[in-house]
Amino acid sequence: MDMKPERIAFLGLGAMGRTLARTLLEAGREVTVWNRTPGKAGDLVARGAREASDPGEAIDAGDLTVACLLDDASVRETLAPVLRELSGGPLVNLTSGSVRQARELARWLDGHGVRFLAGGILAVPQTVGTEAASVLYSGPRDLFDRVAPVLSPVGRPHWVGEDPGFASLYDMAALSGMYGMSAGADHAVALVHAEGGDVEAFKRDVLRPWMERMLPIIAGEADVSVSVPEEYNAAMQATGLENMISTSEEAGVPAELSGHLRASLWRMRRAIAAG
Numbered sequence: 595m596d597m598k599p600e601r602i603a604f605l606g607l608g609a610m611g612r613t614l615a616r617t618l619l620e621a622g623r624e625v626t627v628w629n630r631t632p633g634k635a636g637d638l639v640a641r642g643a644r645e646a647s648d649p650g651e652a653i654d655a656g657d658l659t660v661a662c663l664l665d666d667a668s669v670r671e672t673l674a675p676v677l678r679e680l681s682g683g684p685l686v687n688l689t690s691g692s693v694r695q696a697r698e699l700a701r702w703l704d705g706h707g708v709r710f711l712a713g714g715i716l717a718v719p720q721t722v723g724t725e726a727a728s729v730l731y732s733g734p735r736d737l738f739d740r741v742a743p744v745l746s747p748v749g750r751p752h753w754v755g756e757d758p759g760f761a762s763l764y765d766m767a768a769l770s771g772m773y774g775m776s777a778g779a780d781h782a783v784a785l786v787h788a789e790g791g792d793v794e795a796f797k798r799d800v801l802r803p804w805m806e807r808m809l810p811i812i813a814g815e816a817d818v819s820v821s822v823p824e825e826y827n828a829a830m831q832a833t834g835l836e837n838m839i840s841t842s843e844e845a846g847v848p849a850e851l852s853g854h855l856r857a858s859l860w861r862m863r864r865a866i867a868a869g
């Protein structure tokens with residue numbers, strides 16, 4: 595692979611794609627962009643990007659192709675007509691999808707001689723290019739080593755394994771952890787609101803400092819089994835969870851919002867039953 599790292603073909607100028615492309619341009623990369631619907635490249639062209647009229651033209655102008663499209667179907671639809679142009683040159687897919695989709699995409703591309711790195715963006719457009727952004731990659735390590743410095747301006751590159759499904763796996767799992775925390779915080783605030791508490795003071799003085807102190811423990815003790823760590827008193831924890839669920843029911847908070855409490859109670863009861 596003879597790669598001049600600064601020449602990037604960028605496919606997809608949605609909210610995320612546009613931000614990634616702009617960040618790469620600002621970092622001095624040479625970027626040729628393409629988007630299905632024309633007219634979205636104006637500000638990027640003003641910053642020095644070239645706009646291609648079709649994906650093949652963009653790919654031909656780059657030594658590395660990056661796709662950031664809506665979903666797996668849009669990636670396949672976009673790439674199917676240009677597999678010949680892609681062959682040999684590396685492709686990085688920063689489009690979110692499932693683990694199976696990433697593995698099947700890797701097999702499909704491999705069958706056409708395309709070297710492929712799967713990606714998962716742990717950022718939102720507002721944090722791209724900042725310390726808060728990281729990008730998960732999986733696929734051949736040597737490819738990651740060559741591509742990571744090129745794409746590092748968008749977010750800290752983090753290789754998570756050879757399996758092309760692992761970037762999606764870690765991405766989806768990390769998001770699952772985040773949504774769990776966010777569901778817990780929403781539930782907490784709904785409780786305080788329903789019972790007439792001062793929501794802003796609760797968030798600022800109680801919830802946030804409490805969650806910050808608990809975060810390392812929560813992440814460190816997350817467990818694949820239904821058992822609980824030995825030092826836990828499962829019966830006491832189960833009673834505590836029952837109290838939280840009662841408080842939620844008394845406050846009239848919808849049961850869907852307390853799903854995380856019911857899941858934890860289920861886990862504690864399984865641990866008690868298992869002795």
Ligand SMILES: NC(=O)c1ccc[n+]([C@@H]2O[C@H](COP(=O)([O-])OP(=O)(O)OC[C@H]3O[C@@H](n4cnc5c(N)ncnc54)[C@H](OP(=O)(O)O)[C@@H]3O)[C@@H](O)[C@H]2O)c1
Binds near residue numbers: 608631663667718
């Ligand atoms: N936004 C975020 O906060 C965020 C965070 C992490 C990861 N991501 C991931 O990044 C990817 C892009 O997100 P986004 O926020 O940029 O989404 P978006 O704003 O909805 O943009 C979607 C992009 O996909 C293109 N597209 C859709 N269907 C297509 C098709 N059939 N063929 C070709 N192009 C097609 C759209 O082109 P048109 O302009 O022609 O419609 C547009 O460029 C997604 O997989 C998303 O999950 C986003």
